[in-house]
Amino acid sequence: MNLQINKKQNIRREINIPGDKSISHRSIILSSLARGKAKIKGFLESEDCLKTIQAFQDMGVEIERIDRGEYIVNGVGIRGLKKPHNVIDCGNSGTLMRLLTGLLSAQTFYTVLSGDDSLRLRPMDRIIQPLSKMGAKIWARCNKYAPLSIKGSSLKGLEYKLPVASAQVKSAILLAGLQTDQQVKIIEPALSRDHTERLLAGLGVDIKKKGHVTYLPKEGNREFDAQNIEVPRDISSAAFFIVAGLITQNSEIILKDIGINPTRSGFIEVVNKMGGDLEIKNRREISGEPIADLVVRSSELKGTEISGDIIPKLIDEIPAISIMASQAEGETIIKDALELRVKETDRIEAMVSQLSSLNVDIEGLDDGMIIQGPNSIKGGIEVNSFGDHRVAMSLAIIGLLADAEITIKNSQIIRTSFPEFEQILSGL
Numbered sequence: 184m185n186l187q188i189n190k191k192q193n194i195r196r197e198i199n200i201p202g203d204k205s206i207s208h209r210s211i212i213l214s215s216l217a218r219g220k221a222k223i224k225g226f227l228e229s230e231d232c233l234k235t236i237q238a239f240q241d242m243g244v245e246i247e248r249i250d251r252g253e254y255i256v257n258g259v260g261i262r263g264l265k266k267p268h269n270v271i272d273c274g275n276s277g278t279l280m281r282l283l284t285g286l287l288s289a290q291t292f293y294t295v296l297s298g299d300d301s302l303r304l305r306p307m308d309r310i311i312q313p314l315s316k317m318g319a320k321i322w323a324r325c326n327k328y329a330p331l332s333i334k335g336s337s338l339k340g341l342e343y344k345l346p347v348a349s350a351q352v353k354s355a356i357l358l359a360g361l362q363t364d365q366q367v368k369i370i371e372p373a374l375s376r377d378h379t380e381r382l383l384a385g386l387g388v389d390i391k392k393k394g395h396v397t398y399l400p401k402e403g404n405r406e407f408d409a410q411n412i413e414v415p416r417d418i419s420s421a422a423f424f425i426v427a428g429l430i431t432q433n434s435e436i437i438l439k440d441i442g443i444n445p446t447r448s449g450f451i452e453v454v455n456k457m458g459g460d461l462e463i464k465n466r467r468e469i470s471g472e473p474i475a476d477l478v479v480r481s482s483e484l485k486g487t488e489i490s491g492d493i494i495p496k497l498i499d500e501i502p503a504i505s506i507m508a509s510q511a512e513g514e515t516i517i518k519d520a521l522e523l524r525v526k527e528t529d530r531i532e533a534m535v536s537q538l539s540s541l542n543v544d545i546e547g548l549d550d551g552m553i554i555q556g557p558n559s560i561k562g563g564i565e566v567n568s569f570g571d572h573r574v575a576m577s578l579a580i581i582g583l584l585a586d587a588e589i590t591i592k593n594s595q596i597i598r599t600s601f602p603e604f605e606q607i608l609s610g611l
């Protein structure tokens with residue numbers, strides 16, 4: 184599928200952003216492991232998150248859709264999952280595959296996990312290593328890639344220093360750790376998103392956090408009763424329309440109920456640093472997560488440097504930030520973001536090649552990029568998403584400035600995280 188984008192300005196409206204992807208996955212996983220019924224509201228009905236529902240249904244959990252984004256999960260308890268009768272398909276979702284591997288490592292049955300062409304090329308050794316230290320039995324293609332075969336085993340405790348900040352690895356270890364009776368301690372080089380910890384604490388699990396250290400203490404409670412969960416709207420999806428509001432003329436966009444968890448809101452800090460007009464109103468909390476309403480207006484942006492500990496707090500927003508930087512006065516340098524090379528595609532390579540073809544002055548670094556701005560955007564060409572939803576959406580947003588129509592190839596991948604994106608964009 185291709186997506187055609189034309190020049191737009193004067194975007195003055197409220198946009199409904201769908202539910203947070205990371206929290207939607209976790210809401211199903213943890214409600215399935217809880218004892219009893221939970222209602223989930225605001226669930227993101229995207230391809231990735233629907234794969235999570237399917238995976239738990241395949242393992243015998245009853246999950247019923249009652250309305251748009253509303254589900255009832257009949258939790259079976261940590262020991263209540265059933266052996267699936269086929270390979271579990273994780274689709275495009277690294278989060279699902281990595282979190283499931285942690286969980287299934289300590290179950291009593293054998294499972295095989297696979298996914299699409301992109302997911303089968305993403306590194307899984309980062310979870311296999313720590314989980315193996317706990318006693319997990321996992322086989323992978325070339326010891327690194329899916330399909331993964333997991334023989335559930337009885338696991339022991341772990342103290343592990345993560346080589347790279349990663350919420351997926353941390354959460355995989357925590358889900359395995361819930362099924363041991365020993366201490367599990369994880370030390371991160373920088374803070375990654377903490378949704379798993381917040382949800383577990385809300386469910387009554389004894390989980391502690393001190394700076395960069397997260398642990399399940401030896402004697403703590405690791406079983407829990409179900410609780411209703413309300414999912415905030417996804418700041419990573421909102422980021423595309425925040426950038427649209429900032430870079431188009433005479434625009435004002437309102438985005439309500441957006442998650443602003445401090446481990447996810449590095450993007451907001453960068454918008455402020457670049458001189459963007461972004462107002463945060465009505466701060467409140469749902470299901471242990473801070474949310475707020477955001478109002479963004481057209482702005483004169485300036486270049487900046489983005490590096491160090493802020494990177495994990497905005498890792499998914501870097502493609503959108505590169506669009507913002509293309510319109511900012513001066514130089515923007517993004518460093519310390521080597522992780523971009525192992526996302527759904529190599530996002531450094533993808534953004535550098537595609538933005539260059541649109542006339543943006545951009546240069547790739549091993550671990551980031553340098554962008555000089557502002558740039559006028561050349562249209563009348565086709566660009567490629569490389570099968571990456573965030574690359575596709577970023578290119579669509581820069582297309583709002585192009586001097587002629589641009590076409591984004593393979594745009595169907597957007598459905599993995601933001602199925603309503605195209606409809607919202609065409610309605611602007």
Ligand code: S3P
Pocket residue numbers: 204205206278348349350351352354375376498499522
């Ligand atoms: C996610 C963690 C991040 C992020 C991904 C979602 C999660 O990945 O990029 O989109 O839900 O835990 P890493 O853990 O690899 O940094």
